[in-house]
Amino acid sequence: MSRHPAHQRDRSYAPRGMRVEAAADWIGVGVTKFREMVADGRMPPGKLVDGCRVWDRFRLDEAFDALPDEDGAAGSDWGAVA
Numbered sequence: 001m002s003r004h005p006a007h008q009r010d011r012s013y014a015p016r017g018m019r020v021e022a023a024a025d026w027i028g029v030g031v032t033k034f035r036e037m038v039a040d041g042r043m044p045p046g047k048l049v050d051g052c053r054v055w056d057r058f059r060l061d062e063a064f065d066a067l068p069d070e071d072g073a074a075g076s077d078w079g080a081v082a
């Protein structure tokens with residue numbers, strides 16, 4: 001059986017901590033764009049685990065939710081859609 005990097009493993013669950021490749025994939029952007037978003041504060045900084053940087057998917061979700069929609073509005077109210 002061949003081993004795959006963590007970001008390419010098939011899982012039946014989403015991991016809590018993600019390396020940069022998986023974190024970028026989680027929000028739907030490439031690694032370069034993700035790093036840019038971390039640098040400018042749109043995405044949270046990762047946590048260091050024994051020198052390995054990982055991102056918390058809950059914090060990624062919060063940061064992604066705070067991004068503006070295409071029309072420029074942040075945090076659209078989907079509850080109003082019937």
